[in-house]
Amino acid sequence: MLVLLPPSEGKTAPTTGAPVDLTALSSPLLTTHRRRVLGALVRVSASPAAMSVLRVGPSLAGEVARNVGLRTAPTAPARAVYTGVLYGAARLDDLPDDAARERSDRCVRTISALWGVVGPADLIPAYRLSTGTDLPGVGPLAASWRRPLGRALDAHAARRLVVDCRSATYAAAWSVPATAAGHVTVAVLREADGRRTIVSHSAKHTRGLFTRHLVTRAGSEPRTPTDLLDVAGELVGTTLVDVALQDRGARGHVLVLVVRAPG
Template sequence: MLVMLPPSEGKTPARSGAPLDLADLSHADLTPLRAKVLDALVEVGGRPDGPQVLGVSRGLADEVARNATLRDAPAAPASRVYTGVLYGAAGLDSLTPTARARAARHVRIVSGLWGVVTPDDRIPAYRLSMGTDLPGVGPLAPAWRGPLGDALTAEAAGALVVDCRSAAYLAAWTPPADADWVTVRVLREVDGRRSVVSHHAKHTRGLLTRHLVTRRGRPPRDAEELAHVASALVGDALLAVELDAPPRRGARTLSLVVA
């Protein structure tokens, strides 16, 4: 099983600690492109038009400027740096040793800067989205597509892929054809009518992630087992869990229905 997550938009900087060491990150084959993207982002961080280049508001100018110091900034586990609604619900920074080991084996966070990291990989806080056209690199999703294919396809081959990524991060990697690929959709039901939600979807995907890494027993091996495992959340966090029929190609959809 691989649980694919997007990064959080906001990051919590480490207050102290050793700086980033690219050689210590998982998926070492990504190091050359990581270094190239990092150098480009550091340069943009020192530019007065940095927010415009990265497609963010002037109110985030301080976060963009912080990119200029990424090579020297303190690093911390990704589970602590990534914050926000999804990660607050997943609680990857407050797991037991057993659950933390399971998260390191099964959770992958796709990033515009690092390509992909595990929750234990030590990174600094940064500001960069996968949808960025970064000077010196180009559009990030196409730039990462080949390297991520090399890094992740072997892990995903024949495995269950529980995909909680947003569209920009889905564009950077597609699981192989022999993977049991399941995207997670969250629906809100009111008076019998359902609609797609965004903010609460992050929270619900975080709850599913935590359930998958903290529950007892082996991880689910296919879409049907995933739906069965997720059904344990019905009555507490969910109203219903629904799995669509297998398509000819591409992903199945697991719908998590909330009140």
């Protein structure tokens, strides 16, 4: 399987570690475009227009200023740098055994505005950049990554079940190819008083918990959308109250995870 995650806005900046080595990151076919995006981000972050271009407010001025030194900033494994709600629930930096760590490193990938895609073990610095950015010298980032990510990920996804936890913004950067064994988008609904509604914040938490279950559970990895439904069903009665699989034809499947409303 291939589990796709969005990056987190919240990141923990490493205090020690060697600077990023673009040639050492996974998916080396992306090195040229990574270098181009990194250079453009460093330049714009040092400019008077930085806050406007990166579409952030005054409270994030320190993170934008940190972008200027990204080439020499300390790095840590991506699993420790990404620390938002989804990653706090997945806890990929705190897995129970070697088997779970091996599965996580092999199967989990984060789609990134700066790096294109990284694995949990890739050494990266903390940064501030969204894929919705129109970066001077590069252009709209989602569009700029489509061809490089296609070259890097299409073969990687072939004959594998793709479990897609990305937001729509990051999904725009790469489309799962028809050669994949299946493409399942993970959706989360909240149940209260017999009604089910879409949620946002708790959806990230639930996708994180599901990601952790996928990499820590015993047994073989799911190979089909129906297998994935069965794996999700293992959480009913604990994290979840119900699961369902929706077939969207050529657009793949949607796995619906239902959580109970608090209180």
